[in-house]
Amino acid sequence: MTVSADTRPHPDFPADFRGTALRPGDDRYDAARVLYQGRAADEEPALIAQCIDEGDVAAALRYASEQRIPVAVRGGGHGSDGHAMPGGALVLDLSPMKAITVDPRERVVRAQPGVLLGELDAAAQEHGLTVPAGTVSSTGVAGLTLGGGIGHLMRRFGATVDNLLACEMVTVDGRKVRADEAENPELFWALRGGGGNFGVVTTFEYRAHPVGPEVVAGQLIFPFEQAADVLAGLPGVMAAAPRELGLLAAIAPAPALPMLPEEAHGRPVLVLVPVYTGEPATGAEVIAPLVALGRPLADLVTKMPWLQANRMLDAVAPYGKRMNLRGGYLPALSTGAIDALVSSAASSPAHPGGATTINLWCMGGAISEDTSEDAMAFSREGAAWLWEAVGMWDAPEQDAQYARWATDLDALVRPLSLTNGYTNLTEDLGAQWRRGVHGSEAKFRRLRAVKTAWDPYNLLRFNKNIAPEPTP
Ligand SMILES: Cc1cc2nc3c(=O)[nH]c(=O)nc-3n(C[C@H](O)[C@H](O)[C@H](O)COP(=O)(O)OP(=O)(O)OC[C@H]3O[C@@H](n4cnc5c(N)ncnc54)[C@H](O)[C@@H]3O)c2cc1C
Structure with missing residues (x-):
């Protein structure tokens, strides 16, 4: 993974920037450049500008625009491409911007881009609410929302972008704008799935829903x-299951649990992760058909607080490992797709500290049926299941082996997958993939027009990039 910029920012960073500007050699520089993607440690950004408010974001962007310096943006730091900290680049680090406000009467939650999912969940749950989002608490709201946002609640309430009411954004030339259905609607259309291509979002405004406190x-x-x-x-x-049942199926190393035979620990098993947010008393009945699909080694389904359910997967998401990520949409869980995924799991590399996981997310319900494909940039047309293959390891010498595993798996599963997909749960697969990942050619052209209008010089290029039309 090499993400690098040629252009080094000028040493005299703007005087009206009130946050912290960190350069290589500064005390807090190394801590600031740590991302979830461990391979990012191989890269050294030229300057990490830690913004404390939207004024800082505007000052830094005005500076970058004047100098025509490309800008990388760090929200929660979970992006698998490591685009948040490219070598040699100017980085706007939004992680200090952590304000959250909850309006329980209107069921509206506002969050700044440094907020992590666990923080968003905790603040909303104080009022018995939640914003439908992702499943690992250290993921940032910013990148997740701009790409789409899927999780345990998507069958009930849709993707995160289906619940996004508005964004406040700083344009690349430092102006503050709002985007919602009434104001800058075309920009709002693009921000819901088009990633960090158009400007730097400083506030996300979400519709929240009552959930919990107990779920099954x-x-x-x-x-x-x-x-x-x-x-x-x-x-x-799942075709017969209610929308309140979310389901992830994962082929992953068995956890070292006492109820599993010791020889199974660390070897692949199939784990079904149901999350039922309907009436808890009916949970066992709703989940029983899943149990009956085989003879489980362990049944660990129980009543638990929503906050605990929505961080169950933290245990399998350690920060700072070298990783790769491939994914796409399947129109059906066909025998061919199952064979490809199961055989890939069986041929996974095995190193101490390394692991591979293949996830299958069940779509359907609200995410598939309640919002039309053309309503926003995020695409879901035809998707019945989302597959995701994750490799995690420690040593750079193992990069090639895990890359080969991902490439081989991709070669088997990609031909069975749709052209459209979910940008956040795969690495960037190149220009042709980017052209089709949001769905139709018309959607791609519309995205490119919005990009050209808001970032004509492609200053925001460290992302799943939608290149603007060439400037005359
Ligand atoms: C362990 C793990 C679990 C995950 N689980 C889920 C899940 O359950 N559901 C799901 O949908 N996704 C999930 N993801 C994927 C996740 O949505 C993406 O990685 C997302 O990009 C993370 O956003 P971030 O802000 O943390 O990342 P960052 O790396 O900080 O940002 C990613 C990119 O978003 C852009 N960006 C960030 N902030 C802004 C901003 N304020 N304005 C403009 N552009 C911005 C930049 O281009 C940046 O490079 C998971 C990822 C990991 C690593």
Whole structure:
């Protein structure tokens, strides 16, 4: 992974910037450039501008615009491409901007771009509410929302962008604008799925929903030998399931739990992760058909607080590992797709400290049926399941082996996948992929027109880039 910029920012950073500007060698520089993607540690940004408010964002962007310096943006630091800290670049680090306000009467939550999902969840749950978002608490709201946002609640309430009411954004030349259905609607259309291409968002405004405090959730662990049969039964069960049931199926290393045989620890198993947010008393009945798909080694489904359910996956998401990520949409969980995923899991590299996980997210319900494909940049047309393959390891010498695993898996699963996809749960797969990932050619052209209007010189290019039309 090499993400680098040629242009070094000028040493005299603007005087009206009130945050902290960190350069290589400064005390807090190394801590500031740590990302979830461990391979980012190989890169040294030229300057990390830690912004404390939108005034700082505007000052830094005015400076970058005047000098025509490309700008990278760091929100929560979870982006798998490491675009948040490219070598040699000027980085706007928004992590100090952490304000959250909850209006419980209107059920509206506002969050700044340094907020992490665990913080958003905790603030909203104080009022019995939640914003539908992702499943690992250290993920940032910013990148997640701009890409789309999927999680345990997507079948019930849709993607995060389906619940986004407005953004406040600083333009590349330092102006503050609002984007919602009434004001700058075309920009708002693009911000809901088009990523960080158009400006720097300083506030996200969301519709929240009552959830919890108790839900029924946990893990059903099946032996690897049953994986193909259990997966084959999932579409039928989920077609009959209520929207309140979210489901992730993961082929992952077995956790070292006392109820699992010791020889199974660390070897692949199939884990179903149901999260039921309907009436808890009916949870067992709703989840029973999943249990009946095989003979689970362990049934760890139980009542638990929503806050706990929505951070269950933290345990398998350690910060700072070297990682790769491939993903896409499947129109159906066909036998061919199941074979490809199960055989890839069986051929995963095995190193101490390394792991591979293949996730399948069940779509359907609100995310698939309640919002039309052309309503926003985020695409979901035809997607019944979202697959995601994650490799995590420690040593740079193992990069090639995990890259090969991801490439081989991709070669098997990509031909079965749709052209459109979810940008956040895969690495960037190149210009042709970027052209189709938001759906139709008309959507791509519309995105490019918005990019050209708001960032004609492509200063925001460290992202899944939508290149502007060439300037005359
Ligand atoms: C362990 C893990 C679990 C995940 N789980 C989920 C999940 O459950 N659901 C899901 O939908 N996704 C999930 N993701 C993917 C996640 O949505 C993306 O990685 C997302 O980019 C993270 O956003 P961030 O702000 O943390 O990342 P960053 O790396 O900080 O940002 C990613 C990119 O977003 C852009 N950006 C960030 N902030 C701004 C801003 N304020 N204005 C303009 N552009 C900005 C920049 O281009 C930046 O490079 C997960 C990722 C990981 C690593």
